[in-house]
Amino acid sequence: MPTTADDHPAGTTNGPGRDPVVEAHGIYKTFPGVVANADVDLRLERGEVHALLGENGAGKSTLASVLTGLYQPDAGEIRLDGRPVVLRSPREALAHGIGMVHQHFKLVKRFTVAENVALGDRTQPILMSAPDVHRSVVELSERYGLPVRPDAVVGDLTVGEQQRVEIVKTLYRGVDVLLLDEPTSVLTPQETEALFDTVRAMAADGKAVVFISHKLHEVLSIADTITVMRDGGIAGNVDAADTSVRELAQLMVGREVMMEAPGGDGQAGEVVLELDDVSVDERSRRGRLDQLSMTVRAGEVVGIAGVSGNGQRPLAEVAAGLIEPDRGRVRVNGRDVTGRPRAARKAGLSYVPEDRIGTGLASSLSVAENLQLTRAHRPLLDRGRWSTDARRLMEEFDIRAPGPSTTTSSLSGGNIQKVLLARELAADPDVIVAASPTRGLDVGAIEFVRQLLAQRREQGCGVLLISEDLDEIRALSDRILVLYEGRIVHECAAEDSDVTELGLAMAGAGS
Amino acid sequence: MLGLERRSDVPAWIYVAVPVIAVLLALAVGAVFLVFTGHDPLTVYRVMIQASFASTFGFADTLVSATPLILTGLAALVSFRVKLWNIGAEGQLYIGAVCASGIALLIGESLPGWANILMMLAAGAFGGMLFILIPAIARAWLRTNEIITTLLLNSVALLFINWLIFGSRSFWRDPAAGQFPQGLRIPDEAYFPRWGATRVHLGLVIALLAVVAIWFVLNRTRFGFRMKILGDSESAARYAGVPVRLMVVAVLLLSGALAGLAGAADVGGFSRRLDPNSLAIGMGYAGIIVAALSRLNPGSVILVAIMLGGVRNAGTALQSLPERVPMEIAVMLEGAILLFALGSEVLVRYRIHWPWSKGPALDASPEEAEAT
Numbered sequence: 001m002p003t004t005a006d007d008h009p010a011g012t013t014n015g016p017g018r019d020p021v022v023e024a025h026g027i028y029k030t031f032p033g034v035v036a037n038a039d040v041d042l043r044l045e046r047g048e049v050h051a052l053l054g055e056n057g058a059g060k061s062t063l064a065s066v067l068t069g070l071y072q073p074d075a076g077e078i079r080l081d082g083r084p085v086v087l088r089s090p091r092e093a094l095a096h097g098i099g100m101v102h103q104h105f106k107l108v109k110r111f112t113v114a115e116n117v118a119l120g121d122r123t124q125p126i127l128m129s130a131p132d133v134h135r136s137v138v139e140l141s142e143r144y145g146l147p148v149r150p151d152a153v154v155g156d157l158t159v160g161e162q163q164r165v166e167i168v169k170t171l172y173r174g175v176d177v178l179l180l181d182e183p184t185s186v187l188t189p190q191e192t193e194a195l196f197d198t199v200r201a202m203a204a205d206g207k208a209v210v211f212i213s214h215k216l217h218e219v220l221s222i223a224d225t226i227t228v229m230r231d232g233g234i235a236g237n238v239d240a241a242d243t244s245v246r247e248l249a250q251l252m253v254g255r256e257v258m259m260e261a262p263g264g265d266g267q268a269g270e271v272v273l274e275l276d277d278v279s280v281d282e283r284s285r286r287g288r289l290d291q292l293s294m295t296v297r298a299g300e301v302v303g304i305a306g307v308s309g310n311g312q313r314p315l316a317e318v319a320a321g322l323i324e325p326d327r328g329r330v331r332v333n334g335r336d337v338t339g340r341p342r343a344a345r346k347a348g349l350s351y352v353p354e355d356r357i358g359t360g361l362a363s364s365l366s367v368a369e370n371l372q373l374t375r376a377h378r379p380l381l382d383r384g385r386w387s388t389d390a391r392r393l394m395e396e397f398d399i400r401a402p403g404p405s406t407t408t409s410s411l412s413g414g415n416i417q418k419v420l421l422a423r424e425l426a427a428d429p430d431v432i433v434a435a436s437p438t439r440g441l442d443v444g445a446i447e448f449v450r451q452l453l454a455q456r457r458e459q460g461c462g463v464l465l466i467s468e469d470l471d472e473i474r475a476l477s478d479r480i481l482v483l484y485e486g487r488i489v490h491e492c493a494a495e496d497s498d499v500t501e502l503g504l505a506m507a508g509a510g511s
Numbered sequence: 512m513l514g515l516e517r518r519s520d521v522p523a524w525i526y527v528a529v530p531v532i533a534v535l536l537a538l539a540v541g542a543v544f545l546v547f548t549g550h551d552p553l554t555v556y557r558v559m560i561q562a563s564f565a566s567t568f569g570f571a572d573t574l575v576s577a578t579p580l581i582l583t584g585l586a587a588l589v590s591f592r593v594k595l596w597n598i599g600a601e602g603q604l605y606i607g608a609v610c611a612s613g614i615a616l617l618i619g620e621s622l623p624g625w626a627n628i629l630m631m632l633a634a635g636a637f638g639g640m641l642f643i644l645i646p647a648i649a650r651a652w653l654r655t656n657e658i659i660t661t662l663l664l665n666s667v668a669l670l671f672i673n674w675l676i677f678g679s680r681s682f683w684r685d686p687a688a689g690q691f692p693q694g695l696r697i698p699d700e701a702y703f704p705r706w707g708a709t710r711v712h713l714g715l716v717i718a719l720l721a722v723v724a725i726w727f728v729l730n731r732t733r734f735g736f737r738m739k740i741l742g743d744s745e746s747a748a749r750y751a752g753v754p755v756r757l758m759v760v761a762v763l764l765l766s767g768a769l770a771g772l773a774g775a776a777d778v779g780g781f782s783r784r785l786d787p788n789s790l791a792i793g794m795g796y797a798g799i800i801v802a803a804l805s806r807l808n809p810g811s812v813i814l815v816a817i818m819l820g821g822v823r824n825a826g827t828a829l830q831s832l833p834e835r836v837p838m839e840i841a842v843m844l845e846g847a848i849l850l851f852a853l854g855s856e857v858l859v860r861y862r863i864h865w866p867w868s869k870g871p872a873l874d875a876s877p878e879e880a881e882a883t
Contacts, residue, residue, distance in 0.1 A: 322750065342752045351750075359750045362743035373740065373751045377733040 027076035036062035051223035055442035059232040069093035099170030100179040109155035189503030269298035272462040278328030290486040303477030311486035320351035348430035368404035397422040414445030537847035562828030563821035571709035577820030581718035582773035583798025590766040599661025600770035601795025602668030603639035607771025610638030615697035624700030639771020647763035651756040694784030703780035714776030
């Protein structure tokens, strides 16, 4: 049942679970042309895990930035333990016990864990007392289940470990309120579970934990209270115990959504994409491939699961002919296209790269120009035809833009991705290589993209789907391959897939 | 708090107002220096305007000064468009002049004048391309910083033309000139035709044609489209199948060719010989200013070049004033205009948020806040 925050009984003094530690009242924040937060109320209690759920651009990050002193609200106030405060900077917020772990870590890679933890702590003498910091790190990591070694160099740690360092860092500064921004986006299922244990331990210790996410299942399993944001305002405030994925999705989007793409039982046909014994050396930290062989057949979606950095990028780029592997061949429809992007396109391959801005699209160019980006052109351009083409595709793919000559970068993320997909799908490919095609998109756009891919599969197109979002892989794929350190360590049919097994394989402990 | 706020959309008048204000501020700074050196700034500025814009012949001379600036401005423009920074138009212009005068002297009277002129133009462009070839290849294959290579080669080119005329008995030097070495005159037939009694010459027509051609290339050809993609993102260009290395070389060669044409225009239309004193007045460097002020827009290059040409032309006129204003004031104004124009670029993209003004305050733009 959606209720507003004010319906809760006012904080009483009996019991640690009921004290409002932070209250935000009527927060209003605009950026030129955008109302990021409109009349937002939020109430955090000690000992609760409070999820902030919403699509991209719903205003979650702005609210978090207001709560941590990064932005000043235009109107409204923040109260700490009932007293109004002005938080002029993240440092001040930290001094008041409010800390945040950002999606992009703010760690010094060459420093040790202890050094990173002590960084910015002004109570430390000029020559920091290393044993004290070490002791604190060990103590905190034991207390909250955050295994980190204080003398490890941060640059050597995995992403999951770095996240633990970030959490230890805020705990070391003695926060009562901890905001976690999309914390699971970089974790394996097992790491996510461990993080959840930590979050619960912190809540049990009387801290308020704000869990910012757009993943419905996760929010349901970790949060006590869920605040859903939409279009800068509060769409609802619900108890996790009596809500459902369906209700949350509806609150987020404002209408019913269908997240599972229609899975037909199309028969897989001819091999349309084949990677044969492909190896790529580690180049500029983009990951490597190690004698990898795989095929994609017509009418099937092959999902590549894996933790980011295990070879996804070279796999996509090798498949698309963009990089030449050190060994092995790539064939599209039986034709050898190794290392030749234009040949790969000619043979029937379309590629939706992970970086849609800056690789898939040149964002300073117009929509019409971007729709022509990968086409073959005569020396003299026919711009009149470009613009009619653009109008047609904009209609067909529901691209919301003022016109074909609109600068692409001025569109929303979902529309930008639609421009990319429109171009790649309009080429009528036999195989689509799609890398993280829905990352960063809002629920409505995700739905649209997934259905486009599913529809192409129905029409007999082979799809190689590379994504770090395991739910997406499982929802769309017919066959799932797990990529770990450049090798395929696990393969299963999507209907027999088991999250635990996939998770173990993603962590390198697969069978 | 005083701060900057990103404009969500830039009103059209800003694009006019900002450069105009930049020029006025530059004049104000120039005035301070004039007052210090004991000149009346208003008189000086009035003389400058009269000398460059107020009479037919004055304006004609302004156009003569503007001619090479249009070409070097285009040279900078094409490379800057793809985020390649050719700072070497100066040197490419000298070598263009060397090749143009060389071919004119070689041909002598063996060909009709128009053929000789065409050969000079081709040789000028070729010379500019030749001189940027090594930086271009080094940039494309070795990722050598082209700013440094092209900039340093300017000195090489300057020393080379000085050596040709002053330091050796080269083919370019007039053997009849004893005491005061100078370049050998090119044959009369190879002189660029002039407009009536003015000094405006064929070079201006070439420059204007070049503007149209560059506009066409940028907007209507596959080459221009590829430049646009490459200028946005190298990764997008690679993805789109643009042959990135060849494009880098081709764009830099085009840039060098335009600068070389400016050198040919000086030889054929102005000094009529290889003349280091006429060439080494910073026309290549001024091209960078022209390109920047034109916001990399080929059409605007003409207007900006005429404005700067006027300032340069007036510098000479100033020396004839009774109080003998140094002509360096022109160079100083040119620099001040560039500084103010680049500085005011911020105002095109951002709005100032005054401490006393109401409305949505921003301590920093979201991106900047994120970075802290």
